[in-house]
Amino acid sequence: VENIEVDGHMWHFKYPLADGVTYDYVEKDEDGNETLRETRNYISIATTRPETMLGDGAVAVHPSDERYASIVGKLCEIPVGPKEHRRLIPIITDEYPDPDFGSGAVKITGAHDFNDYEVAKRNGIPLYRLMDTKGAMRADGAPYADESAKAKQIVASGVLPDANSVDTINLVPEDYRGLDRFQAREKIVTDITAEGLAIMVPETDARLGPVKAPLAPEEGGEVRAEVPLVEAKKIMQPFGDRSKVVIEPMLTDQWFADAETLARPAIEAVEQGRTKFVPSNWDKTYFEWMRNIQPWCISRQLWWGHQIPVWYGPDETIFCGRTELEAYEKAALHYSTPKAVDALATVKAGRASNFLTRDPDVLDTWFSSALWPFSTLGWPDETPELDQYYPTSVLSTAFDIIFFWVARMMMMGLHFTGKEPFHTVYIHALVRAADGQKMSKSKGNGIDPLDLFDEYGVDAVRFTLAAMAAQGRDLKLDTGRIAGYRNFGTKLWNAARFAEMNDAKFDPNFEPANAKDPINRWILSSLSDAVDSVSQGIESYRFNDAAADLYKFVWNQFCDWYLELAKPVLQGDADDAQKAEARATTGYVLAEISKLMHPFMPYITEVLHEHLRGPDAGVAALAQWPEGKVRDADAIADIEWLIGLVSAIRSARAEMGITPGSEIDLTVVGAGAETTARLARQTSIISRMIRAPKVGVADAVPAGAVQIVYADVTLCLPVAGIVDFEAETKRLDEEISRNAKEIDRLEKKLGNAKFVSNAPAEVVEENREKLAGYQAEGAKLNEARARIAAI
């Protein structure tokens, strides 16, 4: 079923009062002033489904509605059908009608409307069924004259017969019998209007919906012609998923489960934390539904599914049993007749009996699905599988199914096994169509994952979904994002190719902790951090964080920096031991990446895993999860300093318009012992990364140099003759202004006594350190600026 808003009409008809009754109809405005007073001999009723008028059992008004107080308890006539057999129905009071809506009077058709059903039940109003299962007006039963006499008899006697006998009464007049409900509607509207029982309004009335054009004055019509009041109205109507046909509410016999009783332990399980929702705010949705749960209609008129385990005796007595035999046993006991006992013997002997007939209905698909966690494991038998795998652990699903499935698995699991079916319900976002709408089969606006697989690869799509699996409720899948992650897979693949070309293999004898080169120790330490953050992300269901951390580590650390830093070693004139360590590190990190990324990109990583570790290592999915082996803070500080230095120089070179190919020496001024040592260690790498033939230390800034303030030193690129001093001045001025802004901000903050006294000490200290850093940088920048000015 799908609810769709459609353009409907609302008609207004007169139900004439019986026995010549009239009343003063008084309408008041908001201030209580009378705006209309007239004597009426009818009550005005609005409806969007005039064909259901035939089944009306009463007209209801609100008890506080003064307009109708004088006619409550009187009878009015349904203005449809042969005049001599028209039915009279009582005017009753009920809380349901809204006095401010329409005329304030509602016709009650208990068999064809959910609200009316409740009103009818409260007030002992008969439920007359008007349609058959095809949505056509009933054509069964006796002639209308006889049937309507039965209905009149009910009103006259004041005694409500049992539901089944009321249901046999067909109150559809011969003229409408067998018509589809829509045809009947049209004919009924025409007939009532022709008889003058439609509410008429001037044609200028603003409320008018589609109406027939009135006669023009020259054709004999009046200037202010009156036309039937038909309001255009948006109606939410249920349509069949497959049939695309309007579904009519209709009274039928169904089986219901007592959902309230089932829900109680399921609510407690979540309240007491035995089952948790992730993200946790979804438990609100769960509680909201479970605490307002309605009886659950579990029978369906379909031919597939679990059949309802109910058998009927010859007198319609109900026998419920796990098996047919059980039902026959109960029947034999109940009837104790030779026939019933014989039937039991027949069934016991394995032969068929037709003493009982089985209910043809099947269970709601969600009823059967709710059994899934344990019925798949052999339940109701006590199987080893059930013992081992129930309760399950984590249910991963989308929020749109919390009502339908999650809640019901909870109810059924607790009812039948006494245990919650899972300890965690992980709720992920829902992929929406490009237009932001929920994908739906009937709208045909879905995205076929297979098309995405064809275009971008399964790994890319999977990684994208993981990367976007954040807390949000829905996500519009951005194909640009998928393309980006496809490129990520390619990047990893090419890195592996590079490793292979350089003979960097996974070496089972390599012990990461023994690596000596700071570059290797750095990437191994970074790997340890990545292992931590990815593991943590997965364990806390933050898959997007895990994916982002992987992306940054693999691309921005391993590919962008480690492999570039390793090139001089692998391809230069380093000694054999250094080369071997770089190869082993590369192979090792790649092999660990293959495992770390395997949950996110299973295909490419499986290939890499096998390729690196050899066919005997087993599949990546079953491999030991990575573990951080090296944590070297010095190596991290060293290499991060190096990366910062290279980036700063590249940035300045690009900004100064120095062509990437040109070679410029680097002179470092103001280096302390640590920086001098670092420089010495990394000279060849720096030289290669920034195209500086010579890297040296000096006490003074060389003439005509670009000056870059970096950490505690000034990096000088002597470019006399090439450099544009105006541009250099501008660059430094911008740096100085940026720096000054930070200093200003921090000074203000630290100058605030309330901040210093109220903020945590470490925050204050942190800000002080920052300020000191900026001040030192500012001093150097100003010196650099002064040197330029001096030239």
Place this chain on the structure above:
RNA sequence: GGGCGAUUAGCUCAGCGGGAGAGCACUGCAUUGACAUUGCAGGGGUCACUGGUUCAAUCCCAGUAUCGCCCACCA
């Protein structure tokens, strides 16, 4: 009508009480080099609005606006 949620860069989305982030798109430069499905560098945001709490608010609270989803639905 009831409930839930969203509003952050051009787009798709993270973040979240102490200096605004990613991918894509955009700009400049680079092509015999693992990778142009690339590299280097860069531009771009009053974190919807209005109040409040706080030493400090994109983040917490209240209200407003807009949008969305679920449930129910006025004859």
